[in-house]
């Protein structure tokens with residue numbers, strides 16, 4: 001982890017204000033107030049590949065420490081020669097230091113996963129799908145290539161956050177209606193599920209696609225109001241899911257199909273907007289904070305024997321390749337609240353207790369742990385500050401932080 005740790009702090013080449021020069025320009029102006037609005041720009045990266053990103057929060061953290069070393073909290077009597085610099089963080093600037101990268105649209109032929117296991121396949125019904133039928137499915141998908149890509153692009157242009165994916169669900173429903181597939185809707189608020197029944201008995205296999213986007217301010221195709229963007233490529237999942245449905249919904253296919261195929265568009269994969277989702281639970285609309293857990297408790301997987309999903313990956317993987325992941329990180333999410341004591345930052349700073357500095361110390365403590373993480377445990381800890389203070393002239397009395405702690409599952 002040491003290389004990762006050092007990379008996180010390689011900040012010198014990044015376009016942000018140099019704390020030793022710009023941020024401390026006010027140091028020689030006693031009794032005057034200069035308000036600086038600073039913006040730290042770095043580079044988004046998925047948290048599982050942190051080496052390709054640069055964390056704006058860590059840069060900010062360094063700057064805050066530089067300010068703090070120069071800062072003196074003073075009483076009224078000795079105030080004349082002193083300067084008090086008090087940074088606070090605004091949540092819109094500091095809340096998303098590392099976000100997932102934009103990924104290429106990839107329309108995968110999911111059906112090849114279903115049918116491509118040949119003689120070794122455990123499901124006899126799938127074995128019975130001959131090469132000619134597989135080819136027919138693939139040809140149908142290829143012939144509707146532009147239509148499938150258009151679905152993915154139209155969803156890319158209308159990104160929605162988890163449990164709010166109404167328009168995306170509508171897009172799925174329209175396509176299912178065009179295919180004469182009946183469906184259930186509103187599952188875990190926005191999920192859509194259709195079943196293609198084969199002519200013979202057999203297992204039920206679900207093909208899943210995730211409906212939700214991330215929140216990525218500055219993404220070129222972000223929704224200007226919500227900042228939602230399909231930077232995790234879930235639009236490609238839905239396009240692939242619809243493409244698979246187009247290929248499989250044919251009488252020649254279903255008459256040979258032993259079992260059923262479920263086309264399942266599922267909500268809220270991303271574990272974000274936690275406070276909003278806690279509100280959904282409190283109002284009785286959901287029980288869990290993410291979509292698949294909610295669908296499990298609703299019994300929507302009870303009729304499914306196996307589920308398959310695809311996910312796009314980063315641009316460093318060669319085009320056209322496919323990977324299967326044998327394991328995955330699990331995680332816990334933490335909401336942390338630091339409580340201090342408000343006081344006027346210019347008039348009586350000595351009466352306040354600065355919650356932001358407590359949060360800074362906690363970040364340092366977390367960062368000090370990083371060199372102890374073993375590479376093979378795949379530990380990822382990536383806190384953000386969601387509230388850094390209330391007003392710039394008030395000693396921050398409440399600071400909130402969210403973090404995941406990810407690590408390899410046993």
Ligand SMILES: [Zn+2]
Nearest residue numbers: 232234269311
């Ligand atoms: Zn994703």
